[in-house]
Amino acid sequence: MTLCLSGGVGKGKRTGKSMIRDITIGQYYPxxxxxxxxxxRVKLFGTLIYIISLFIFxxxxxxxxxxxxxxxxxxxxxxxxxxxxKGLKAIVVLMVITGLFHLFFTQGxxxxxFGALTVTREGLKNAALMLVxxxxxxxxxxxxxxxxxxxxxxxxxxxxxxxxxxxxxxxxEIAMMMSIALRFIPILIEETDKIxxxxxxxxxxxxxxxxxxxxxxxxxxxxxxxxxxxxxxxxLALAMEARCYRGGAGRTKMxxxxxxxxxxxxxxxxxxxxxxxxxxxxxxxRMSVFLEW
Amino acid sequence: xxxxxxxxxYVYGAGTAYEAQALKNVSLKIEDGEFIGLIGHTxxxxxxxxxxxxxxxxxxxxxxxxxxEDIYDRDYDMRGLRSKVGLxxxxxxxxxxxxxxxxxxxxxxxxxxxxxxxxxxxxxxALNCVGIPEELYYQSPFDLSGGQKRRVAIAGxxxxxxxxLILDEPxxxxxxxxxxxxxxxxxKMHREQGITVLLVSHCMEDIAKYVGRIIVMNQGEVLFDxxxxxxxxxxxELEAIxxxxxxxxxxxxxxxxxxxxxxxxxxxxxxxxxxxLEMIAERKRR
Ligand SMILES: Nc1ncnc2c1ncn2[C@@H]1O[C@H](COP(=O)(O)OP(=O)(O)OP(=O)(O)O)[C@@H](O)[C@H]1O
Ligand SMILES: [Mg+2]
Numbered sequence: 353m354t355l356c357l358s359g360g361v362g363k364g365k366r367t368g369k370s371m372i373r374d375i376t377i378g379q380y381y382p383x384x385x386x387x388x389x390x391x392x393r394v395k396l397f398g399t400l401i402y403i404i405s406l407f408i409f410x411x412x413x414x415x416x417x418x419x420x421x422x423x424x425x426x427x428x429x430x431x432x433x434x435x436x437x438k439g440l441k442a443i444v445v446l447m448v449i450t451g452l453f454h455l456f457f458t459q460g461x462x463x464x465x466f467g468a469l470t471v472t473r474e475g476l477k478n479a480a481l482m483l484v485x486x487x488x489x490x491x492x493x494x495x496x497x498x499x500x501x502x503x504x505x506x507x508x509x510x511x512x513x514x515x516x517x518x519x520x521x522x523x524x525e526i527a528m529m530m531s532i533a534l535r536f537i538p539i540l541i542e543e544t545d546k547i548x549x550x551x552x553x554x555x556x557x558x559x560x561x562x563x564x565x566x567x568x569x570x571x572x573x574x575x576x577x578x579x580x581x582x583x584x585x586x587x588l589a590l591a592m593e594a595r596c597y598r599g600g601a602g603r604t605k606m607x608x609x610x611x612x613x614x615x616x617x618x619x620x621x622x623x624x625x626x627x628x629x630x631x632x633x634x635x636x637x638r639m640s641v642f643l644e645w
Numbered sequence: 646x647x648x649x650x651x652x653x654x655y656v657y658g659a660g661t662a663y664e665a666q667a668l669k670n671v672s673l674k675i676e677d678g679e680f681i682g683l684i685g686h687t688x689x690x691x692x693x694x695x696x697x698x699x700x701x702x703x704x705x706x707x708x709x710x711x712x713x714e715d716i717y718d719r720d721y722d723m724r725g726l727r728s729k730v731g732l733x734x735x736x737x738x739x740x741x742x743x744x745x746x747x748x749x750x751x752x753x754x755x756x757x758x759x760x761x762x763x764x765x766x767x768x769x770x771a772l773n774c775v776g777i778p779e780e781l782y783y784q785s786p787f788d789l790s791g792g793q794k795r796r797v798a799i800a801g802x803x804x805x806x807x808x809x810l811i812l813d814e815p816x817x818x819x820x821x822x823x824x825x826x827x828x829x830x831x832x833k834m835h836r837e838q839g840i841t842v843l844l845v846s847h848c849m850e851d852i853a854k855y856v857g858r859i860i861v862m863n864q865g866e867v868l869f870d871x872x873x874x875x876x877x878x879x880x881x882e883l884e885a886i887x888x889x890x891x892x893x894x895x896x897x898x899x900x901x902x903x904x905x906x907x908x909x910x911x912x913x914x915x916x917x918x919x920x921x922l923e924m925i926a927e928r929k930r931r
Contacts, residue, residue, distance in 0.1 A: 550740040555756030575742035
């Protein structure tokens with residue numbers, strides 16, 4: 353959304369909020385693809401397997417396979433590729449720093465040096481690997497969050513972690529808090545937007561001045577925001593109690609999660625992926641032994 | 646002095662999965678001193694449209710000219726525009742934040758650069774105008790009833806003495822008494838101070854008796870624009886988009902359809918009564 357709150361002479365647009373909107377993680381992309389329809393537990397477990405596979409397996413072939421797997425899943429999900437990459441924008445800084453660290457601080461055969469900093473062969477390799485790893489990791493998790501509603505996600509988590517409640521961990525309550533928090537994020541963003549506009553209409557200026565003035569200028573925004581957040585929280589608590597909510601014990605679900613055929617098929621595909629990764633690893637070790645030899 | 650909108654388009658969430666075109670090629674001219682009702686079904690783009698008028702949101706394409714100046718010019722004084730075009734948001738009571746009602750109403754005038762004293766005078770006038778009793782002035786705005794909060798929030802914009810006053814459903818959720826009181830007050834300010842007023846509503850009856858012109862929005866487009874009697878002639882189309890003319894207008898059209906030669910242009914009960922009596926007298930004479 354374009355918000356031109358800047359008070360006057362050709363100032364830039366606000367960047368703070370558009371940043372919030374650029375983070376793809378946690379944003380659902382509505383659709384009805386096979387990936388969307390999978391049980392959230394499959395997707396959670398699949399993402400976990402995928403992340404682990406990115407970190408324990410080495411070698412170009414493994415990454416090619418991981419990338420192919422991901423691209424196939426994206427294609428199947430029908431989410432435009434552009435959305436996946438949007439998630440990367442938010443961690444570009446992290447990626448650059450990680451890349452530089454690996455580039456300069458890995459011991460090995462020197463390639464070029466800039467003063468005290470030396471780029472080594474191993475450094476270059478490591479940096480490239482790390483970047484690919486991070487990119488695949490973020491895109492992989494984005495795929496999960498883009499195709500799963502926050503509610504499904506917490507349902508999946510709750511059910512997967514249910515055994516933990518035996519040792520006294522309040523799994524249901526944690527899941528409930530998570531889903532409420534997730535639900536409130538877009539509401540609060542919208543509310544912020546509205547109050548900001550309303551105060552701007554009364555001549556408030558959130559941009560100019562030094563840091564103290566800026567902090568002071570936030571008061572007309574923050575107070576109504578907190579008031580409304582508390583009011584909403586209150587209303588919600590009341591509404592939940594009015595419907596006899598008493599926590600997790602003995603509570604049944606309106607849409608209980610249960611595995612269907614396609615979920616088992618997805619598990620099979622995941623298993624196949626994992627098996628080929630393991631196979632690739634042995635082949636790779638063999639090959640490197642062979643090459644060294 | 647006027648506001649001109651030239652083929653304004655606006656899209657929410659451009660480039661995301663939730664893209665929604667809220668305004669489509671809206672062109673309007675608002676003259677100085679007019680009292681306009683902006684009507685439309687829920688989600689027809691009324692709130693979106695009025696936020697363009699003081700530059701809070703920027704059109705995706707098209708131009709907006711205030712007194713002949715392009716408000717999207719790089720060096721246009723946007724804050725100046727916001728103090729000339731006062732906008733009371735839908736549910737404005739959620740924007741209150743100060744410790745006392747009086748200080749909250751002073752917020753706008755102080756932002757305009759007025760002295761504390763001048764701002765105080767403005768706040769006093771504005772609160773008086775919306776009918777907040779003086780003993781409440783130094784109470785917390787959060788302790789008021791919903792309707793009182795609404796009045797305080799409206800006063801917060803009135804205190805800025807705008808040339809154009811835009812109110813987004815100022816009476817939503819108020820009791821009939823409070824509704825009439827606020828609308829009467831606004832009509833009085835329009836009469837006495839000659840400010841331009843744009844009143845957003847989705848209820849025809851509410852505004853038919855106050856405004857001199859009605860703009861009907863439907864799905865982001867301007868459907869009708871003209872004097873109330875002219876617009877209500879399209880009562881069938883209005884009904885089709887879920888609005889409907891005031892019931893008196895419907896009633897008169899009903900009489901007309903059943904063959905009674907009544908003038909169906911009346912939009913208030915008094916005018917309708919007059920028309921019907923006229924018609925009966927006419928018949929007797931024959
Ligand atoms: N912040 C937003 N983000 C995305 N879409 C929005 C946003 N605000 C409004 N819309 C969409 O734009 C369209 C027009 O909304 P708008 O608020 O202008 O309607 P309205 O005529 O004021 O309705 P109401 O009578 O309910 O206030 C709607 O379809 C709505 O879903
Ligand atoms: Mg609205």
